[in-house]
Amino acid sequence: MAGSIGDKYYDVFLKYRLWLCTKEGDGILGEGRLSLLKEIDITGSLKSAADNLNISYRKAWGNIKEAEELLGFKLVVKQRGGKDGGNSQLSLEGRKLLEAYYELKEDFDQSIKKITKKFFNKINKPSMMV
Amino acid sequence: MAGSIGDKYYDVFLKYRLWLCTKEGDGILGEGRLSLLKEIDITGSLKSAADNLNISYRKAWGNIKEAEELLGFKLVVKQRGGKDGGNSQLSLEGRKLLEAYYELKEDFDQSIKKITKKFFNKINKPSMMV
DNA sequence: TTGCAATATGTTTTTTTGAACATAACGGGT
DNA sequence: ACCCGTTATGTTCAAAAAAACATATTGCAA
Numbered sequence: 428m429a430g431s432i433g434d435k436y437y438d439v440f441l442k443y444r445l446w447l448c449t450k451e452g453d454g455i456l457g458e459g460r461l462s463l464l465k466e467i468d469i470t471g472s473l474k475s476a477a478d479n480l481n482i483s484y485r486k487a488w489g490n491i492k493e494a495e496e497l498l499g500f501k502l503v504v505k506q507r508g509g510k511d512g513g514n515s516q517l518s519l520e521g522r523k524l525l526e527a528y529y530e531l532k533e534d535f536d537q538s539i540k541k542i543t544k545k546f547f548n549k550i551n552k553p554s555m556m557v
Numbered sequence: 558m559a560g561s562i563g564d565k566y567y568d569v570f571l572k573y574r575l576w577l578c579t580k581e582g583d584g585i586l587g588e589g590r591l592s593l594l595k596e597i598d599i600t601g602s603l604k605s606a607a608d609n610l611n612i613s614y615r616k617a618w619g620n621i622k623e624a625e626e627l628l629g630f631k632l633v634v635k636q637r638g639g640k641d642g643g644n645s646q647l648s649l650e651g652r653k654l655l656e657a658y659y660e661l662k663e664d665f666d667q668s669i670k671k672i673t674k675k676f677f678n679k680i681n682k683p684s685m686m687v
Numbered sequence: 688t689t690g691c692a693a694t695a696t697g698t699t700t701t702t703t704t705g706a707a708c709a710t711a712a713c714g715g716g717t
Numbered sequence: 718a719c720c721c722g723t724t725a726t727g728t729t730c731a732a733a734a735a736a737a738c739a740t741a742t743t744g745c746a747a
Contacts, residue, residue: 438580445573455569474693505694508743512692524680531676538668546661550654604723635724638714642722
């Protein structure tokens with residue numbers, strides 16, 4: 428949260444985003460795509476994952492594809508046809524990346540908390556209440 | 558940087574963005590707008606600032622205005638007409654915010670370095686090189 | 688051998704975002 | 718009184734991103 432009641436920046440928040448990108452700056456994986464991976468891991472299906480996240484299958488599929496192309500290896504192992512029509516699951520790489528990301532994010536959130544507090548303390552100082 | 562030569566994620570980078578937003582999630586100030594404030598501070602003119610940053614005056618003006626509306630107070634004190642046609646300078650709030658932001662960013666960068674290293678160490682572990 | 692559900696893609700439409708254009712108002716200096 | 722450079726804003730055009738639509742392919746199971 429931003430600060431204490433009465434503070435000037437009481438309802439202002441500090442946010443951040445974190446993502447992997449190529450050296451050219453193209454985005455590879457961010458929060459959105461990683462939660463898609465997570466959902467694929469849980470559901471075993473790209474379609475279900477997309478449904479659960481309220482995005483179109485087309486978009487979900489395209490996102491995974493783009494990330495994989497930029498990385499140069501598969502994040503998801505997919506199969507079509509068969510009993511349930513098909514299924515998808517994370518590749519070993521995909522799972523490791525997912526795990527590493529959430530660990531990273533946790534570390535990040537920790538740091539943020541401290542830094543944010545300092546920031547809002549500074550901008551909410553009485554000297555600013557002109 | 559991402560890792561050592563030979564690592565799987567050698568040319569993959571981790572990036573982040575940091576910004577202030579309302580509780581509704583509307584972006585108020587990010588890197589771009591803050592460097593606009595910085596440039597206004599240096600040049601004393603919204604127009605010069607926009608020129609230096611290679612953005613249109615129209616856009617620069619609109620950005621400042623939007624940020625101010627969302628915050629509910631002025632970041633820039635502007636005057637039109639007169640000797641040089643007009644001029645702009647940071648309000649006290651604007652300057653404090655600018656200062657606090659750059660300090661914040663520095664703290665952030667520090668944290669990032671450590672955390673990032675850990676992340677790439679993890680995903681580059683031999684066990685991933687399947 | 689037909690149907691079903693999910694993967695796989697191309698195409699089109701809509702929305703969002705940003706750039707570009709146009710014009711008014713202001714006020715000190717000449 | 719007029720000029721100039723800057724602030725102030727509305728409007729229109731273009732580009733980029735996202736959503737929507739359409740259709741093909743696959744392989745188990747009935």
